[in-house]
Amino acid sequence: MNFSVPRVDDALVAALQHKIDRKTKPLGALGLLEKLALQVGRIQNTLSPQLGEAQMLVFAADHGAAKAGVSPFPQDVTWQMVENYLAGGAAINVFARQNKIRLHVIDAGVAHEFGPRDNLIDAKISPTGTRNYLEEPAMSAAERDAALAKGIEIAQRVADSGARVFAFGEMGIGNTAASALITSQLTRTPLIDCIGRGAGLDDRGLEHKRALLQRAAARAALPADADALTVLAEFGGFEIAMIAGAMIGAAQRGGLLLIDGFIVTAALLVAVRLAPEVRDYCVFCHHSAEPGAQAQLKSLAAEPLIDLGLRLGEGTGAALAWPLVQSAAAFLNEMASFESAGVSDKEPRG
Template identity: 65%
Template sequence: MHSFEIKVPNRDIETALQHKIDRKTKPLGALGLLEKTARKIGLIQQTLTPSLNNPQMLVFAGDHGAAKAGVSAYPQDVTWQMVENFLAGGAAINVFARQNGFGLSVVDAGVAHDFGGQRDGLIDLKIAPGTANYIEQPAMTAAQCAQAIEQGAGIVRGLAAAGCNVVGFGEMGIGNTASASLLTHCLTGLPLAECVGRGTGLDDAGLARKQDLLETALVRYRNGGGDNDPFTVLAEFGGFEIATMVGAMLAAAEAKMVLLIDGFIVGSAALVASCLAPALLDYCVFCHRSAEAGHRTQLLAMGAEPLLDLGLRLGEGTGAALAYPLVQAAVNFLNEMASFESAGVSDKE
């Protein structure tokens, strides 16, 4: 697997950034999390005047073999049908991306459907038509997992070369909350029950069934000597969309971009990526706290303070797109707001 050179941002500029933030015409700390976000972006870009250029939203799509076993309330066909909806511009993420000036691409990392050759807005990186059923065997081979990571990295390197320095991450894949639950359990050590939620809307019986199926998958893995190595866990339980996203995140951090992290499934990719390269977290802006049960666990594990808490659980990158105006506001106040000195405003005694 490609090794990524992700460095912790140089802290030498931090004092100057904090001073600039503190001298704005406001009480100390009065802009709360926006101040921390401004400081983080200044550190990422190593400048007192950061800028957000050519923001791009990537929606990674893939199918899961375990979906056929009943871990989701929806049939697997919904994955490809929603990809068609994205390509037609009709999904929530299309609306919010248009509103906030994002370019939008859908990455077919492993959808069980033929989209019929080249399509505008679709990046074909299909590894296979869905993963294997991890209840019975590993979701993917080590080679497939490494290929997904490498292909995801390639997309982002292309975006960086085209002048993009902000990437939003979204996903689509029926069954992927189950996958994210297993990844979260393995990498945080929290009980599986605290990592499993209703996904697309399971009732109580469906939730119990989902939990039983995931327990079965874990028993199979542990009995085979499975450990909590992040790459192994990703290959064992991940989806092609999650593995491709891991590679895209690693390449984005390597290129010193701002990573906009969406909810639970994108969070599971960030969790894997940060276990592989802890410095990745210095490049992540966590956009919202999902209503999905395991997301709080992930955020705690990554020491993340999300910008929004709106009870969202749609995925697609919607939380990242909705939070983007706040990220812009953080950069804009740093660049445009007057200081006590420049405005001639008296400071506190």
């Protein structure tokens, strides 16, 4: 597979910063929006970036460890929520409609047969999802590589249709547990600090989840410097692997990547290990309420746009942050400069 991603060109950084600074406002007055405008211009290598319609890719798959109790919900909820996405009734459907985001639902390995369906991309790696990582690696190297390759292919196909902005969401009962294991290993953070309540565990359920994940980590016994491909095969889900591939594929086409919460950022940790240049294409949309999110953001030197206490997944944080990204491009393109508006700048001080 080709994981090579082009470096973001810095040729226009000075010109972009000058354009931002000459808008009719005090220097830095738009805060993170100014950094975001600079980033969007750098990625597109233009002083007048055009975003177009954002594309939301929601990947779904089942996890073999789910039946061991790492989630309070039964595994069937994965396929039932996919049906909810297809029917337009989930939170991500609501926010995507509200913000005019095109939604793609991808079956990466759900333990259910949907048959041909409108708005569903069949990319199933296994009809039963991953294996139970408490007992063996979640996926084989061949399955992992197939999921990564399929993610690259899907993102590039969407990009070739004209898309410039990609958001990522996921669904898979048990995938916060898998993400905690991946996050702990790739950020070298104690596992206990990466494990949260996921889809709503009570105190007893949280303790059970912690015990199970400690068992999984002991079973794998990975060295601290284990590579991302090994970590992904041991603990990942097909949706996590496919998202990592899709991030690489979208970045290869020069896309702007809207990064959602804990699970999507776990996939990004993998993607960045495989293709470090991916990091510069990312907009971090929100600060997940999962405790492991702090380790992820620190590892990636990331500054999220919003913090609403979200822990839903599905890409909802990315959908909610999308208007802020649009605002950053809009002020860069449409806001008057001091010169064009005939507005006096502050007096220079010697």
